[in-house]
Amino acid sequence: MTAPWKFTAREIVEKPDLFTSGHRACAGCGPAIALRQIMKATRGPTIVTNATGCMEVVSTIYPYTAWKVPWIHTAFENVAANASGIEAALKVLKRKGKLEHKNVDVIAFAGDGGTFDIGLQALSGAAERGHDFLYVLYDNEAYMNTGIQRSGGTPHGASTTTSPGGKVIPGKPQFKKPIANIMVAHEIPYVATASISFWQDLIIKTRRGLEVKGPAFLHVFAPCPRGWRYHTSKTIEISRLAVETCVFPLWEAKYGEYSLSPQSKVVALKPERKKPVKEYLEVQRRFGHLFKPGFRNVIDEIQNITDKRWNQLLKKCNIT
Amino acid sequence: MTTIKQNTLALNGDEAVALAVKQSDVDVVAAYPITPQTIIVEKFSEYIADGEVETEFVCTESEHSALSACLTASATGARTFTASASAGLALMHEILYVTSGCRAPIVMAIANRALSAPINIHCDHSDSMAERDSGWIQIYVENSQEAYDSIIQAFRIAEHPDVLLPVMVCLDAFFLSHTLENVKTLPNEAVQEFIGDRQIPLVLGHEGEKVPFKLDPKNPITIGPLALYDYYFEHKRQQEEAMREALRIIRQVHNEFAETSGRKYGNGLIETYHLEDAEIATVCVGSTAGTIKTVVDQLREQGVKAGILRLRTLRPLPFSDIKKALEGVKALAVMDRSNSFGGHGGPVFHEIRHVLYGTHSTPFVVNYIFGLGGRDMPQNAILGIYRDLQAILKTERVVEDVRFAGVRE
Numbered sequence: 001m002t003a004p005w006k007f008t009a010r011e012i013v014e015k016p017d018l019f020t021s022g023h024r025a026c027a028g029c030g031p032a033i034a035l036r037q038i039m040k041a042t043r044g045p046t047i048v049t050n051a052t053g054c055m056e057v058v059s060t061i062y063p064y065t066a067w068k069v070p071w072i073h074t075a076f077e078n079v080a081a082n083a084s085g086i087e088a089a090l091k092v093l094k095r096k097g098k099l100e101h102k103n104v105d106v107i108a109f110a111g112d113g114g115t116f117d118i119g120l121q122a123l124s125g126a127a128e129r130g131h132d133f134l135y136v137l138y139d140n141e142a143y144m145n146t147g148i149q150r151s152g153g154t155p156h157g158a159s160t161t162t163s164p165g166g167k168v169i170p171g172k173p174q175f176k177k178p179i180a181n182i183m184v185a186h187e188i189p190y191v192a193t194a195s196i197s198f199w200q201d202l203i204i205k206t207r208r209g210l211e212v213k214g215p216a217f218l219h220v221f222a223p224c225p226r227g228w229r230y231h232t233s234k235t236i237e238i239s240r241l242a243v244e245t246c247v248f249p250l251w252e253a254k255y256g257e258y259s260l261s262p263q264s265k266v267v268a269l270k271p272e273r274k275k276p277v278k279e280y281l282e283v284q285r286r287f288g289h290l291f292k293p294g295f296r297n298v299i300d301e302i303q304n305i306t307d308k309r310w311n312q313l314l315k316k317c318n319i320t
Numbered sequence: 321m322t323t324i325k326q327n328t329l330a331l332n333g334d335e336a337v338a339l340a341v342k343q344s345d346v347d348v349v350a351a352y353p354i355t356p357q358t359i360i361v362e363k364f365s366e367y368i369a370d371g372e373v374e375t376e377f378v379c380t381e382s383e384h385s386a387l388s389a390c391l392t393a394s395a396t397g398a399r400t401f402t403a404s405a406s407a408g409l410a411l412m413h414e415i416l417y418v419t420s421g422c423r424a425p426i427v428m429a430i431a432n433r434a435l436s437a438p439i440n441i442h443c444d445h446s447d448s449m450a451e452r453d454s455g456w457i458q459i460y461v462e463n464s465q466e467a468y469d470s471i472i473q474a475f476r477i478a479e480h481p482d483v484l485l486p487v488m489v490c491l492d493a494f495f496l497s498h499t500l501e502n503v504k505t506l507p508n509e510a511v512q513e514f515i516g517d518r519q520i521p522l523v524l525g526h527e528g529e530k531v532p533f534k535l536d537p538k539n540p541i542t543i544g545p546l547a548l549y550d551y552y553f554e555h556k557r558q559q560e561e562a563m564r565e566a567l568r569i570i571r572q573v574h575n576e577f578a579e580t581s582g583r584k585y586g587n588g589l590i591e592t593y594h595l596e597d598a599e600i601a602t603v604c605v606g607s608t609a610g611t612i613k614t615v616v617d618q619l620r621e622q623g624v625k626a627g628i629l630r631l632r633t634l635r636p637l638p639f640s641d642i643k644k645a646l647e648g649v650k651a652l653a654v655m656d657r658s659n660s661f662g663g664h665g666g667p668v669f670h671e672i673r674h675v676l677y678g679t680h681s682t683p684f685v686v687n688y689i690f691g692l693g694g695r696d697m698p699q700n701a702i703l704g705i706y707r708d709l710q711a712i713l714k715t716e717r718v719v720e721d722v723r724f725a726g727v728r729e
Contacts, residue, residue: 045537060545070535072395073544074418078388085389089396092347092376125381
């Protein structure tokens with residue numbers, strides 16, 4: 001591996017945006033913040049491919065584009081295959097002396113629908129084949145582009161338009177698919193979770209994902225004010241709460257070796273700092289129905305699964 | 321005529337395709353196995369394993385991903401090839417449209433195979449006929465020699481700046497894909513000289529400057545954006561324009577190839593056989609044309625004015641060539657190796673009758689749906705069709721215009 005990337009906040013601020021303003025994302029959009037931050041961490045020539053989804057739609061309404069890098073979108077379920085094709089082409093063109101650049105990085109962006117659900121096969125295939133690219137999952141926990149339908153990434157109890165909090169069913173009955181662990185199980189060189197509330201951690205992990213040879217997977221927590229029903233000013237606050245409650249702990253796995261990232265390590269070392277999930281849930285109206293009489297047990301279920309998964313993670317990180 | 325020394329090899333259709341791809345200096349092949357196309361990717365894998373090609377071979381986990389990878393590889397500037405058939409092509413359906421819409425000049429070989437259900441691995445044209453509106457150029461070949469020649473031509477056609485469209489080269493499952501044939505092959509240098517390097521046309525960049533139409537970090541462009549009611553239609557209109565241009569370019573490339581190889585297939589769009597003075601004729605795509613030509617020979621010996629039009633290029637449809645070639649024919653049988661259920665006839669029938677509408681002397685036209693799921697179409701059955709046409713001429717009456725040949729009813 002190359003020497004660790006050192007940067008100052010000033011350098012990051014002054015680095016020209018590659019994902020520029022003028023796109024049509026909603027106020028307070030978590031994924032748009034994620035993309036801007038991630039593109040700050042690029043290290044040279046980069047090609048981006050984007051699955052169908054909010055970020056594709058808001059950033060490339062013809063004849064406009066928010067992208068200052070070569071960018072391609074083809075469909076919803078195939079972004080990992082798209083990245084495979086770009087990487088294969090770069091490899092052979094380089095071998096034949098037809099590529100001007102010494103190295104070109106490839107980044108694939110997809111939402112939770114395009115990753116947990118419809119794009120999982122292509123992602124698994126690309127990971128198994130070992131293409132050198134960074135896959136970024138921007139997770140806003142439902143199909144927001146089509147109007148807030150539940151996905152495999154939607155958490156237990158969340159109300160969406162296809163898992164509404166009703167009179168008898170309290171939102172999504174199933175639990176969130178542990179996608180990052182599934183990617184670790186592919187034995188790829190680098191898997192990490194990150195949150196837009198901790199931008200330095202996010203861009204460091206982005207850079208690591210780019211530097212590593214082979215597939216890297218970055219799971220970025222990116223709240224959606226429209227879908228999660230909170231005020232647009234609360235996006236970063238909610239992202240931080242997800243980490244502090246261990247609903248979305250931050251970690252990385254290098255060649256399968258898990259380690260906690262600083263913001264979650266603090267909680268591991270000082271368990272009294274672990275906030276109850278209730279604090280995270282009560283600020284979002286997608287969980288509002290759980291606070292009515294009759295459904296409060298769901299909050300306990302969410303606390304239980306959060307604790308269970310947190311403890312499993314601590315074990316993987318050798319923290320007991 | 322050519323002076324190039326050619327090497328005659330015993331190849332089946334799939335091997336002929338693989339060899340043509342090898343000689344075409346392809347950068348990326350992404351594919352997934354499906355019978356009866358598998359020999360193509362197997363053979364190509366051997367070339368890779370033996371270091372005979374520099375190609376990057378991506379063995380994807382599905383046909384959907386295969387075409388998706390080809391599409392972005394092509395957008396990155398690579399010459400790109402894939403192959404599929406039947407269910408595999410159907411799985412690609414979504415990306416076929418995206419490929420032509422993104423104007424990616426990919427070449428794909430299709431070993432035409434029936435679609436399920438019932439599941440069947442043998443030849444018919446259901447798979448590629450279902451994709452004739454996907455914006456791909458479609459060339460149907462008669463034999464393995466033509467498969468070899470057409471793949472080489474296809475790269476030139478697809479990558480031509482006036483075309484920039486993907487091309488399907490369709491060969492009949494097993495009848496061609498798995499059957500050994502003598503194939504005359506060109507030396508590598510001759511193929512490479514004929515095809516040349518892939519030319520990337522210039523397009524308007526983000527600041528109005530001219531930039532290469534590819535994913536290039538030096539000149540970043542956005543490919544595959546969202547275009548709504550204000551711009552989508554213009555994109556689609558341009559694709560139609562490219563298809564019209566393709567009619568010219570297919571002929572031009574075909575003629576140039578004839579000069580190199582000494583081989584011609586009609587004018588590259590249609591091929592006629594004894595059609596000039598024919599009173600009765602068939603229209604056909606694919607390998608059945610070979611059998612029909614033999615039957616036409618027999619009929620000619622008997623003094624029957626029989627002929628055949630083989631449609632080599634189905635998309636773009638050579639409308640005026642077909643119209644002109646069929647002038648004077650009095651009774652016509654259109655052969656369909658697939659069906660359009662409930663559509664009153666098969667797809668080729670629809671195309672041909674569409675061409676004939678409004679002509680001065682519209683012939684009697686009947687449709688024969690035949691050979692589904694690989695059922696053989698022997699000479700005597702074809703002879704029967706010509707006899708039917710004779711009877712139509714005699715009675716000047718068509719009793720039933722859509723018929724099924726060789727099926728238990």
